């Protein structure tokens with residue numbers, strides 16, 4: 449089938465699979481004590497061997513980037529910093545009460561919002577307090593998201609001294625027309641300055657976030673953006689598909705749908721970027737991600753310890769991920785929970801000394817098996833199920849659905865497995881949907897998702 453037709457066939461609402469089941473399809477919420485027990489159980493089992501991961505959501509931004517799909521709070525009042533940090537530390541203290549020994553931190557990530565909205569002193573206070581109650585695994589990885597317009601050399605020095613060796617820079621697109629319409633004007637010089645400082649200070653892995661499918665984006669613009677990016681040679685690149693969800697993010701109504709590249713144009717933007725990155729020496733990692741062969745993400749793929757969770761792809765997995773802060777998601781491997789999304793609700797719950805989650809999901813045995821297959825596909829483009837084949841009906845339905853993709857030349861089925869082909873990579877979310885029993889049983893929730901391509 450011509451690519452154009454494949455595009456209209458498969459460009460439907462679908463998840464990005466940073467978890468399975470994905471958030472709109474969580475149906476079995478844990479009670480407070482159930483969640484606490486799941487955390488205690490996984491902590492006892494895994495802390496001494498693999499350690500735990502921590503994600504801290506820092507939601508504040510000084511201005512709204514209109515494409516943004518993340519949980520943010522726009523303000524120029526920096527007095528909010530201290531109050532927010534105190535709440536996060538209070539939440540962390542609630543988790544510490546559940547642990548019988550010092551947590552060993554394997555991964556710590558500051559996401560946003562804009563973590564560099566916070567002053568270096570306040571970030572230092574936050575990280576210092578967390579580390580004072582924990583130890584670090586020898587191979588730990590600390591990372592943070594940085595905005596090129598407000599990250600100072602002081603931020604970098606402070607975070608480096610606290611053990612951060614990875615930085616993720618929000619670039620998105622260098623085209624001034626695109627930057628204007630998405631309200632994120634940041635000259636190339638700011639990104640270059642931040643990259644140069646990071647290298648000089650000693651950061652060992654620099655990631656750039658780019659997005660294709662933004663309003664007013666053109667093929668010529670993407671070519672220029674990738675040319676500029678490759679002069680700075682970041683170790684990793686996340687090349688995200690723009691998720692258009694104006695029914696959840698009204699900021700995306702600041703431009704119109706007519707400003708967005710049409711279906712095939714969007715696929716062309718992706719193909720153009722992907723081919724250019726390959727020529728510049730980048731290896732494709734799972735969905736949307738690229739890395740130089742010297743980067744740990746590439747090694748993780750080759751050595752088969754690549755993992756995907758709410759923070760995206762990472763090179764080490766821990767079974768316990770504690771998400772702190774507003775809207776953060778935690779994963780105990782046996783259950784998920786999500787924190788309150790409004791800052792005020794989050795403060796209120798933490799002040800009441802309760803873990804501030806408002807929804808979640810306890811995984812069934814079937815969820816666990818399907819999660820394994822979806823993770824395999826998202827990380828390696830391959831999965832097999834011989835032993836589980838007879839255990840439940842879902843896989844039979846999955847196999848039938850995979851045949852349809854096979855007819856379109858997107859994958860090759862084996863007796864008890866599936867291999868995604870190069871042509872299938874742009875449709876990887878659709879292929880995972882064949883394993884998604886929770887979504888199949890609740891089709892109506894699909895309308896809340898972004899398009900798969």
Ligand SMILES: C[S@@+](CC[C@H](N)C(=O)[O-])C[C@H]1O[C@@H](n2cnc3c(N)ncnc32)[C@H](O)[C@@H]1O
Pocket residue numbers: 515516517518559560561562563593594595596617618619620657658659688689690691692
């Ligand atoms: C949580 S944001 C933080 C970025 C950081 N605050 C900054 O501004 O530099 C992480 C990344 O998600 C991506 N992102 C945000 N909204 C998106 C959307 N609607 N579609 C696709 N990717 C998006 C962007 O590439 C962004 O850099």
